[in-house]
Amino acid sequence: MAEPKKRHSSTRSGNRRSHLAVKAQSLATCPQCKKPVLSHHVCANCGFYNGKDVLELEKKQAEKEARRKEAEKTNE
Ligand SMILES: [Zn+2]
Structure with a gap:
């Protein structure tokens, strides 16, 4: 198998790893x-993107609530 001719110095490894640090997320x-x-993601809190309600979270919450009430009725 191929072998490296010489070991890399710690400086060379350090220089390579100087670009590996994790940067903080920039938030809009x-x-x-x-x-x-x-940025360029749907808001997880309100479900809006580009001025539109793309996730319709309130509508889904109302549907979920209606289904839960229906299930309670059938269980009684
Ligand atoms: Zn939002």
Whole structure:
């Protein structure tokens, strides 16, 4: 098998690893609810993207509530 001719110095390894540090996420502010959001991502808090309610969280919550009430009725 091929072997490296010489070992790399710790300086060379350190120079290579100088670019490996994890950087802090840069966050934008949601124009709808003013919470911090990742840019170009749907807001997890209000479900808005580009001024539109794309996740329809309130509608889904209402549907879930209706289903839960229906299940309670059938159990009684
Ligand atoms: Zn939001």
